[in-house]
Amino acid sequence: EIVLTQSPGTLSLSAGERATLSCRASQSVSNSHFAWYQQKPGQAPRLLIYATSGRARGIPDRFSGSGSGTDFTLTISRLEPEDSAVYYCQQYGSSPLFTFGPGTKVEIK
């Protein structure tokens, strides 16, 4: 089973700053099998990034994804107040079919 580790646990930044979220996998993950989700309090998760760097429909271009192998990154170039949320990385495998990281909470000062 591939385990995903996210860092930092919490990121506290000001609006307009750049946020860099990290996700590390215990084994190599195919780029096409890696995604990022955003979840705001009381809401369902929303797909942000698919296949490591593809932006989902309706996602602003300040969100970008990169990485390969075991190290993946979600970057928010200029934080907006509405970006306050928990961000989860996800990989697709065989058993279990999907694995999520523990999440990074982004707080806007």
Add this chain to the structure above:
Amino acid sequence: EAQLVESGGGLVQPGGSLRLACAASGFSLNTYSMNWVRQAPGKGLEWVSGISSSSTLIWYADSVKGRFTISRDNAKNSLYLQMNSLRAEDTAVYYCAGRGDFYYHMDVWGKGTTVTVSS
């Protein structure tokens, strides 16, 4: 607009059963592999079960194998999760989520239904 709406959650005693349903509107489920993902109070996301578009492939997390059964009815555009032998640790918000066949991410999510297992 593509929408998923879950139902069937509630309060159940340990050892009891519940059947969750997920109804799709605005799109056809028959080209989507479907999944159940849960989130315990204050915790992260946990994938529970998945089923391919034609029901030929079914997957379960080890934590629910032998207790939960996933199924779908494409004619009714619906997904189901039969949950038996429920435990306190099954308490969570249960989301249904879809991924297009040949894709590896879930791009359609419902708002969730809450399951509470308690005496």
